[in-house]
Amino acid sequence: MTASTPGLATPAPDVERPPGRKPPRVVVVGGGPGGYEAALVARRSGAHVTLIERQGVGGAAVLTDVVPSKTLIATAEWMTIADRATDLGIRMVGLPTDTPVRGHEVDLGKVNARVVELAAAQSADIRTRLETEGVEVVEGTGRLDGPQRVVTQAGESFDADVVLLATGATPRRLPEAEPDGERILTWTQLYTLTELPERLIVVGSGVTGAEFAGAYNALGADVVLVSSRDRVLPGEDADAAELIEDVFTSRGMTVMSRSRAAGVVRTDQGVAVTLADGRVVEGSHCLMAVGAIPSTEGLGLAEAGVDLAKGGYIQVDKVSRTSARGVYAAGDCTGVLPLASVAAMQGRIAMAHALGDAVTPLDIGEVAANIFTAPEIATVGRSQKELEEMGARFVVSTLPLRRNPRAKMLGIRDGFVKVFAHSTTGIVIGGVVVAPRAGELIFPLTLAVNHRLTVDQIADSFTVYPSLSGSIAEVARVLHTRAE
Template sequence: MTPSQDLQASRVVIVGGGPGGYEAALVARRSGADVTVVERTGAGGAAVLTDVVPSKTLIATAEWMTIADRAPDLGIRLDVPGESIPPAPRGPSESERHHVDLDEVNARVRELAAAQSQDIRARLESEGVRLVHGTGRLDGPQRVLVDATGGGSHAFDADVVLVATGATPRVLPEARPDGERILSWTQLYDLKSLPERLVVVGSGVTGAEFAGAYVSLGSDVVLVSSRDRVLPGEDADAAAVIEEVFRSRGMTLMPRSRAQSARRTADGVVVTLADGRTVEGSHVLMAVGSEPSTAGIGLEEAGVRLSSSGHIEVDKVSRTSVRGVYAAGDVTGVYPLASVAAMQGRIAMSHALGDAVAPLSLSQVASSIFTAPEIAKVGYSEEHLRSTGSRYRTSMLPLARNPRAKMLGIRDGFVKLFAHEGGRVLGGIVVAPRASELVFPITLAVAHRLTVDEVANAFTVYPSITGSIGEVARMLHHVDER
């Protein structure tokens, strides 16, 4: 049998239709494989239906509110008939604020998520991928059993199995979500009205994003953190900016406060902390991490090795401990990003079907936290460089000095680069509105091992926010080694 005939004969079954699963399916089909995707919630999985797409849609709405809040600084006032509105020192007065119809906002969020899911489904079907709506589990390493959503069951034999079942919100025993007052992040999109006082438990990425969004939408927000600061795993300078912005918008921050339980009252919730203090609110969002969806799907019975946290152990080409079984996405615990899940899925299929493949390199992963301003980063962090004793140079430029930022009324944020003593760019951080778009030049620099001088000598538009990236690179030309 020739290699091409071998590929065409391959049967691929993918359990999970999120970014890792559907991207893998497209690669496998292009290689000529017979591909089946088993998905319980719908094409795109939780990432599209209850996580990334809806959350970022909600946050985009909140971002519009933060832009509107800057309008008075630019000389723009809302026209309120019969009222004389004095100039606001910073931000609009209450009579000037736009008000949010959360029921309408959430309806749009759900519609966009459903539309994106349908687009993915149509793409997969047009490529010849078989879609099965149901819950899949392994019956050994080369067979997948499916309990169909509408009833009945199916069995699929496979030469290659990819597990991409994702993760679900972690639940505290004494704070179980009820979908009404005690909420996980997947349940926020059924709210009909804006929470009057939202208590957010957890100050990691999810907690910070939703806390920032809801305070911008108009809720009174309390952010409860068990750590010393917001975003404890992120760059300290970036976290400090976000904390300052949160406070300036009226958010209450409670560091070093571990939540123990949450219970409903007659018209709200009470969150009890480990030290006995209580926090009252109309609603509470539990954002205390996630757990991999690995239980009860036949992994251990098939010989697939799991870590102590329940994640599937994989190597850099997404192989598990069992030949022919691969895994991708949040279920692996490698890096909880849709982009990483998609890359893992593509790598897995290319490797399994005999195509050339480069192993996953986390040092080139770009990521963003969708607060306002956003935090985007790529490459090595300063904490990593310090802890490993690397000789590096760093430079940072506040965004307030950027002419384009001044024109837009942007005060908060910065650009920071890290470079090897020889000048090669090792990583960088952008804290700014739309930082997720602005970080791409730094991503290219890291991926292609450019030096700061090469970055500095590339033209940037004047005026532009990206001009600060070139300026920071020029500053690094003469910065002392660290």
């Protein structure tokens, strides 16, 4: 990433509009969160905005990635809740209270039909919003023809004062495990399944692999998670990752650590995954979750003077500028953080900067993220590993959710709240929440990190009793006694 001015950026727009000049022309290539959020900001700033999208408004995030995957996971969550029913004294009619047999099952065809329907509805809603606010939406594939013109495959040409590239990323494909859309699948192809896989082998234990492995395990499939690393979710908080792996195995999932997949082939019965050590794992289906690659080929970047970083990502600074004047980029094609929220923020920052508004550069240290396993893992600020590697002076406290009265009422056994604070000032510098709906519970810690609140300020705030958020205040109270 190139350097940028910290703090509040002095407006240095790429577009200067003298009195009487026509509105600036903005062309956005890619209609995902980074693209459509940028288009809305630009339009509200008075620009003439054209958005070019080839797949459908909302892009992969809405149509094949975030929205459909989280819809599927939400359905799986209901299965997890139902499995806890007997612990609360609830049983399915006609079954004895001590039966090991599930009284419910999933109709995957209906589940996936609903997933696709909701994604399409969300895409339509976004398109309606864009058109209502005056954004011109063009269906097609756009590319740069120099830094101030975008052309489509259909031969259309759009002059631009500002261009935003928000073309996203696509699942990484390996030649030794080429997806066929039937038995060997990427995460974008899962929604064509009408029957629950008898045995799903998930290759890759990062966020995507862990989320889908957990979801299909909850839906009732036999799941094998193949991880080349020592544990699942190797890039996440170690305590959180260990808890999730324990939950996975306790629910019957097979986790194969330090097992690198060397290839996947179709068999008469399904698939065979060959590991680097020669072992073969057989199943009915295989999900390849081995990362993503930026969609930057064929965009005319080199000819327009746009530099690429390692891995083919578009190089941007903290206000989303590329190396070409007037050309910005946002989202997964930049490799900053593969989160829809970050893409949207990059897009908004880009347009505010380009059109002369004051803007605060992106600070990834303030980003809240969530992994939609069951329980979820939500994080914000610095991680414990980062703080230790930096040699930072910090204190940390962790409280298990099983001590929380609301968690006991809900039958929640797994999870914790962890907070990091500066050892002298008590300012909150990071946090981890592992719990059902952790993505909602992390918000108080996000506010604390973003606004440099202290643990005392959190501890002195009221929480509802009983509530899961009460554990956040309790952790803060513990840290007060440990601050130097």
